[in-house]
């Protein structure tokens with residue numbers, strides 16, 4: 001059995017190395033239909049998706065404007081497309097990477113009332129349904145699915161699964177990156193359990209009425225599923241390896257102009273925080289789109305600290321930019337498209353995340369040690385001009401390194 005475990009280990013290591021590939025963030029644009037309010041105020045539709053990749057600005061009265069009138073993305077969805085279609089043809093492939101040990105993130109970006117929550121609610125449910133389906137079809141592996149949810153409201157992080165309002169803190173972990181301390185993680189049992197958790201999050205999330213959206217999300221919400229899986233064959237034998245990854249479903253608060261959303265008091269204060277963190281997000285994305293040179297200001301907001309891996313690190317990411325087609329929102333729509341254009345130039349480098357049990361790792365290292373020691377005992381014939389003493393010293397250093405590593409893993 002041990003030998004087969006070792007084989008699996010090697011396979012997984014190879015997979016991990018081979019899988020680390022650079023790819024661009026997938027950028028999808030979703031146009032929503034005119035809202036009842038927009039129809040009632042005789043709004044005009046100015047944007048049209050002319051095929052699966054291009055969206056056009058159709059206002060001929062504004063010809064001569066310095067802004068581009070045509071934009072190209074990985075996929076654009078017309079107002080009559082369903083969320084199911086956006087999921088199937090856009091986000092699904094990236095979201096489901098998580099079951100193979102690859103971190104992924106799907107997030108919605110757009111002005112207030114453009115359809116972010118509408119889109120992300122559907123995407124989250126379709127993705128989790130597919131994850132459950134995958135788990136049922138892969139009985140040879142044992143899966144554990146953990147669910148957590150936070151919101152960032154006025155720059156404070158709140159646990160959406162807890163009634164305790166104390167803000168959660170962020171901590172930088174040298175191995176795991178930025179982590180949210182003490183966040184509640186529920187082991188997800190089934191579909192019914194998911195629905196219960198989602199309705200707790202919905203009830204807890206800060207929403208408020210603004211002129212543009214009577215149920216406006218006033219916070220950024222991040223729902224995270226962490227999925228671990230191991231081959232059942234090796235379970236309990238101590239030499240198993242685990243695939244571990246997370247998928248984030250991010251519903252950002254909407255950017256808004258105070259004058260347009262007619263906000264004042266608490267709504268205005270929230271709006272300022274929302275706009276500030278979205279500004280940091282767009283600055284980070286703009287800098288990343290120009291390459292990784294220089295300082296990237298991830299630390300300027302909690303949102304970008306938490307989203308750092310999805311923006312430039314070990315994750316696959318899809319961004320869904322939601323738009324209102326109305327003439328009255330043209331300025332905000334252009335800002336969203338500008339963000340989308342920068343985002344499509346950003347690359348991430350995802351890899352399969354393999355966690356070895358200590359026993360599996362130590363076993364692997366002991367084998368390596370035995371191999372090096374046997375090479376020392378019976379060295380291969382060396383040519384006369386080779387420095388035999390130097391070769392011995394090199395092997396000795398390698399052995400010492402492996403021994404040290406084993407000792408630290410065993411914490412002796």
Ligand SMILES: Nc1ncnc2c1ncn2[C@@H]1O[C@H](COP(=O)(O)OP(=O)(O)OP(=O)(O)O)[C@@H](O)[C@H]1O
Nearest residue numbers: 032111112113114115116117118213216217253254
């Ligand atoms: N593609 C769509 N088709 C039909 N209705 C939609 C679509 N997108 C959004 N809507 C409707 O538009 C309204 C605003 O949508 P939603 O609350 O999702 O916007 P939002 O971008 O999340 O806004 P905010 O940033 O203020 O929270 C809702 O009533 C929603 O049902």
